[in-house]
Amino acid sequence: MRRAALFTLLSLAALQAAAAPPEGRWTGHARLPDRSLPVVVDLERDKAGAWIGSLTVPGLDVKGAQLDHIVVAGNEVSFASGNALGLASAGAGATFKASLDGTTLAGEMRQGGNAAPFTLKRTGEAQVDPASRSTPVANSTQGRWVGDYEMAGYPRHVTLDIANDGANMPKVDFVVVGKLTTKLPIDFVAEEEGMLRIESRPYGITLEARVTGDRIEGTLEQGPMEAPISLRRPAEKTT
């Protein structure tokens, strides 16, 4: 009986250790000169045991931005917020380095070459925002589509090739021919309830359109501009 009790106690201790900080929701502020910037960070381990997290900054349109480069070493925690607060590739993205002390995570936030102290308190369980995941498209959506649109007075021709790739993001070749020929890098592809969405984040271009039989009809958005677009199957060549 005593042995069982000891075992239970040890198991509980092990469980507590497994759920040890910095896992959780951390809420507080970064102290910018003349301004207090609210910051919410969610950190947890995924099924494989790797750290994942997301960042929310009310007032800066940042909600659930995926964290990267998360490092937890003892009481030291560091992470970055991708492109959520400036282009990481240009060295302007935000990075956070902090020390954990009980229920407080305090350290320094760097962004755009500036540095500010931040203090976060653990306020609950982690609520890491799931990353938006691409989905396979319907079988009937696969293949080549062609069409045209006009934006800012310039006509453009589009060729779109879509092919599912198992559980991965479908392979998409999205080529726009205007004055130049541009092959768009694609970050996101999904088809839900017949609505197809294809995003090229570096170019700020989104195709959002309904697939109906032999047509894909909807809009192509680039920044604040938007144009109607209609795609069709290319005519078969006859010999």
Added chain:
Amino acid sequence: MKNLLAIFLGAAALAAQAEPMFRGDAAHTGLYDADGPREFHRVRWAFPTGNRVVSSPVMQAGTLYFGSDDGNVYAVDAATGRQVWKRSTKGPVPATPAVVGDTLYVGSYDGHFYAMNSGTGAMRWKFTTGGERHFEARGLHGMTPMAQTFFDPYDMYLSSPVVVGDSVFFGSGDGHLYALDRANGALRWKFKTGDVVHASPAYADGVLYFGSWDSYFYAVDAKTGQEKWRFHGGEDPVIHNQVGFQSSAAVVNGVVYVGCRDSNLYALDAATGKELWRVNNAGSWVITSPAVADGRVIFATSDSALFQIVDARTGRQIARQQGKAFMFGSPAVARGIAYQPVTNGMLEARDAASGELLWTFRTDASKENAGWALTAEGRFNTPMLFASSNGEAQIVAANKQFSTGSMFSSPLVANNTVYVGSTDGNLYAIE
């Protein structure tokens, strides 16, 4: 027989529950047949978004739906405050969604009106309006130079849709009221007014009631889009401060109650548009959408910060309580308690019969009081707000005011909890 009675009572209870749309029903009474907290206990949870939450939450089957000015529409578990899904638009969403069956309807500042799967957020269709914009005018509110056109920072809402039968109705910054087929987003009709329509249409007995910033309030046949009557509110051709219907109407027992920026609360005959009575507020806007409960009309004012209760039949004053700051968010009334959002980052619970203050919740941003936007008592600290002598002083001041976690969202009352949004970016569950 006993079973039949149980079914009947069950159906009656169901009918009395708030519908998941702005102000709890198509007539926009602001009444919630639910217990709310009589005392403040705690914030059960706060759900952070990326920007202001001006939208009001609605609930269906334990899930809350609302928009944020971060451009997302959210579904959140009401019990836990955990996100169920989010769906991005390309503009702020300060409108309140309507949920019918498994479809959510809402408009965005990106100029689109959306239908989404309420279970997943998947888009079903989107309709393109003539484009959104804020109300704007030359020399607005006395900003200088007088020949300059300024946008109105206090035009913070978008029109919230009302769903009746197989149609969905909403107003737009392009000056129209739209009627769409709710199954596919096809345009049924549109009704043109002279300026921005950011008030939400109320519906009763086949007629839609709404106001425009063109100074007119309209009654329009819901089937045909034909005008039945229009009522002319006040004009202000010089600084455009005392003009326009920003308040959304409530329609009860054949009477339309609506606030106006001309500083009046109006009671109009729903059949004819004839004015029955008005309560003048001496220059203070009435932006709140009135709540109508037990023969009383409850509303509040901007600059004078008055919480008021008047007789619904005569407009005679029953109670008047002095608040601390502008009240733009609309009161929600639940079983004798009125929950009134305030622009200073507070939510006040008041007795719905006397207006007496029961309790106050204050956001952290309001307590922090950055830049002393508020006095120690929680009133707006005018010398610290209008520091600029440039023309945009009003816009700068409004942003400082909103930094206090202003509450523009109309509260939802359910399960002994008040759900309300704040400009600090949070949706709060308060019990």
